[in-house]
Amino acid sequence: MSINNDGWNCFLELCLSASKKKTLSSLFDLLLTAEERESLATRCLIVKELLAEKKSQRQISKDLQVSIAKITRGSNELKETAAGLKIFLKENF
Numbered sequence: 022m023s024i025n026n027d028g029w030n031c032f033l034e035l036c037l038s039a040s041k042k043k044t045l046s047s048l049f050d051l052l053l054t055a056e057e058r059e060s061l062a063t064r065c066l067i068v069k070e071l072l073a074e075k076k077s078q079r080q081i082s083k084d085l086q087v088s089i090a091k092i093t094r095g096s097n098e099l100k101e102t103a104a105g106l107k108i109f110l111k112e113n114f
Contacts (some may be wrong), residue, residue, distance in 0.1 A: 063087055067095040069114045072107065 039045035063085065070081045079091045099105060
């Protein structure tokens with residue numbers, strides 16, 4: 022296993038161990054820059070909107086004030102996402 026895999030698994034285990042939202046938020050404050058947190062938050066909102074299938078990609082781009090390229094990247098990733106994960110996301114958004 023590579024160092025990156027070890028690090029990623031360490032990160033995932035820490036996330037799973039954080040049983041409270043405040044703890045998880047503090048962990049992310051420690052490990053991620055403000056820009057990285059903003060990027061993740063934006064990606065989450067993009068995926069949520071795409072899964073809702075209520076708006077065009079252009080409207081999502083306008084509403085979230087992000088480039089259409091970011092919406093397209095999110096859309097392309099969703100196309101490659103396993104059906105089970107899509108179900109999970111729809112149930113939890």
